Amino acid sequence: MNISNGVAMLELKIQQFVLNPTLIWDNETAVLIDAGMPGQWDLIRTAMAEAGVAFDKLKVVILTHQDLDHIGSLPEILNQAPHEIEVYAHKLDKPYIEGELHLMKTDPSRMNKEAWASVPEQLKPLYENPPKSKVNQTLEDGQVLPYCGGIQVIFTPGHTPGHISLYLEQSKTLVAGDALVCVDGKLRGPIEQTTPDMNTALQSITKLQNFDTQSIICYHGGLCHSNVKEQLKNIGVPYPFI
Incomplete structure (x- = not known):
């Protein structure tokens, strides 16, 4: 789904869920924000083509954070690319993405027996051996990357x-990652069950109110473009995942 000239929200279906990476581009460079689940490389490439962007134009991948459904297909992308791709992430999530530390939320050693038993069998190998990638550049709050405006x-x-959100200055689009969820066009706080530090997460949302935002892309729930500034001011509760 094209949001504006040079910005598209991709839609990657996995069972009953849809993941929404963001693709931005100009005449020289394409940037992918988040990389879906493992095995979704073909879906990403097809979605890029539908947006009118050739894969060989992709030069940058930015990860909003370390979770499995955001790192997912990055190793495949890097392996298939005809040139080196710069990978960006926050320094606090870098050791998890690179495999120095196990991903926080899919680490079997952190789960009790009941939680591990509830993980679908097809996902257990991914939990035990999640994808990993080198992070070329670490990011800091307030930093502006010189891509696509x-x-x-x-x-x-x-x-x-190390979760980050990203503000696309040219299109006034906020890419929220998992800091927010969109439910039927309405913004909600992050998913409670997958947010270990909810108090900090809700405090982080207040920072998003400081931007002149016209559209918000949530990784879960997709696009919100209705009165987003007012909606951001009124968020105070997480979204209970059902």
Whole structure:
């Protein structure tokens, strides 16, 4: 789904869920924000083509955080790319993405027996051996990346220690990652069950109110473009995942 000229929200279906990475581009460079689940490389490439962007134009991948459904297909992308791709993430999530530390939320050693037993059998190998990738560049709060009209980094911890959101200056689009969820066009706080530090996550949302935002892309729930500034001011509760 094209949001504006040079910005598209991708839609990656996995069972009953849809994941929404963001693709931005200009005449020289394409940037992918988050990389779906493992095995979704073909879906990403097809979605890029539907947006009118050739895969060989992709030069940058930015990860909003360390979770499995955001790192997912990055190793495949890097392996298939005809040139080196720069990978960006916050320094606090870097050791998890690179495999120095196990991903926080899919670490079997952190789960009790009941939680591990509830994980679908087809996902257990991914939990035990999640995808990993080198992070070439670490990001800091307030940093502006010089791609596609400017991408401002907003440090929004809580969902993970190094979670970031991104403000696309040219289109006034906020890419929220998992800091927010969109439910039937309405913004909600992050998913309660997958946010270890909810107090910090809710405090992070207040930082998002400082931007002149016209549209918000949530990784879960997709696009919200109705009165987003007012909606951001009124968020005070997480979204209970059902």
